Amino acid sequence: MSDSPSPLADPHTVFDPMDGRRDIVVLGATGSIGTQAIDLVLRHPDRFRVTGLSAAGGRVGLLAEQARRLRVETVAVARADAVPALREALDAEYGSERRPEILAGPDAATELAASKCHTVLNGITGSIGLAPTLAALSAGRTLALANKESLIVGGPLVKELAAPGQIIPVDSEHAALFQALASGTRADVRKLVVTASGGPFRGRTRQELAQVTPEDALAHPTWAMGPVITVNSATLVNKGLEVIEAHLLYDIPFDRIEVVVHPQSYVHSMVEFMDGSTIAQATPPDMRGPIAVGIGWPGRIPDAAPAFDWSTASTWEFFPLDTEAFPSVDLARRVGGLGGTAPAVFNAANEECVDAFLAGRLPFNGIMDTVTQVVTEHGSPDGGTPLTVPDVLEAESWARARARELAAKSTAEARA
The missing domain is CATH 3.40.50.720 (NAD(P)-binding Rossmann-like Domain)
Incomplete structure (x- = not known):
């Protein structure tokens, strides 16, 4: 925001290297x-x-x-x-x-x-x-x-x-956060509220998730996305990644970034300001709206995406996140707090585990169990050493190899 020290995403500042089309x-x-x-x-x-x-x-x-x-x-x-x-x-x-x-x-x-x-x-x-x-x-x-x-x-x-x-x-x-933040300054912000559809398994317990299949996980109720992103939505890893991303983009501490479940996916996220006001950005689910903001800001592209028909009745629901069934968000907060190469380890291990799940080599709950073990084994990075691209690549390589080892071990134990 306008009073933030060199923010990455700032709706008040237009970085415009060229004019015209x-x-x-x-x-x-x-x-x-x-x-x-x-x-x-x-x-x-x-x-x-x-x-x-x-x-x-x-x-x-x-x-x-x-x-x-x-x-x-x-x-x-x-x-x-x-x-x-x-x-x-x-x-x-x-x-x-x-x-x-x-x-x-x-x-x-x-x-x-x-x-x-x-x-x-x-x-x-x-x-x-x-x-x-x-x-x-x-x-x-x-x-x-x-x-x-x-x-x-x-x-x-x-x-x-x-x-x-x-x-x-x-x-x-x-x-959505980017647009809502245009209503105030960083000093005005009390918290960011990131919404989650809940994916295809909203309301299920950890025990009920044990037997879900890749076909079940790929049946997202709201969005049409690629397989990795769709499975990330089913595990809510995508929300964990988005919490880290929001922290990095807007310099808001992790304890002031909340996740709530909103099955309709109409409200894409919200900003709560210090005066008690909450600004929500809402459109029917369609990625062309966010894309239009990305390529057109600060202008608005006419009819980029559908708008609501406010003459039609609708129900908008919000639920707390079940952190026991979906531990990914809490793990992401931990990883984001560690910093260094920990987020790279988290992301790489997850990608390998998703591949293993889609190939039938790892159960659904095994995705986060394995990622958690890889993150724990990685431990805390050296906070005094500046991060480099080779550091990221090395950490990712190790995390992928370790995740594959653990997934293979899980498969062998299941067949024994």
Whole structure:
């Protein structure tokens, strides 16, 4: 906020490196965030132009179609072996027209993030988004951040680079906080209230969760997301990550960041101010609204997402979080308080455990049990040593290996 010492996400400060129509780079173009962002851009060509697209490389046909429709200058794929198929897809889309430049390999998205543009929308899933986040900030771009993991695992690194207002959050919860915080200053804030849908297992006990299947976990009642994010919503790990993210974005202590369950997902988050007022940001569930804030702030994009029909009756419910059935949020607070490489360990171990659960190698409750053990074994970091990217990568590598070991042990014991 306006009186905060160098806040990352500041609705009062517009970090605007260029005027006029905004040139945008979309990272994770073929994913959920990327495709919805492209839909917005195509509906508002007078306000936005996409200059570059990146993707992992698994959906080259869609990437080529997006490139042609947007007339981008550059496409990037993380998998170098996807280049032949991408060239073939581009040939089919472009015919005799000039094709965009192709970047390929694990550093392709990072190179694209530093290219000339106004805004980089980082819609990559996972901590692999850290390097592109740092590249965009170093290059002086406005960063529309949907890749929460890059801030969480690289918090001090990101905070050191980011100028006030340079990061605009795209997560629905943090976009909501961002907008609500515009109603006051940091000194006015009593607490942040992050809402959670509760996922598909709201109301179940830990014992009842023991037998749920991947199919059950992927059946989210409100949002359509990728498998990792959807399982994170089922375990509420996503809320734990969002608590850490809110702390880093807004410099609010963990004990003043609350999580409440709101099944309808209409209120995306709230800010309680010192005078007793609570400002809530509410829209029907649709990620195009937060994306529009990310790429358009401080402007508003007309009809970016549906609005409420206030003439129709509806019920909005709020419930306390069951921390026994869903211990992930409390663990995240602990991890966030430790700082250093602990958040990277938490995130990496969780990603491995989610993969094991989806493959049938780990029960649902085993996800958090295993992550907790990995975090505990990691212990407290050396608070006197500045965090570096190699530190993050090393911690992640160890956490992934240890999580796989523990998951394999759990599988063997279950079969014995």
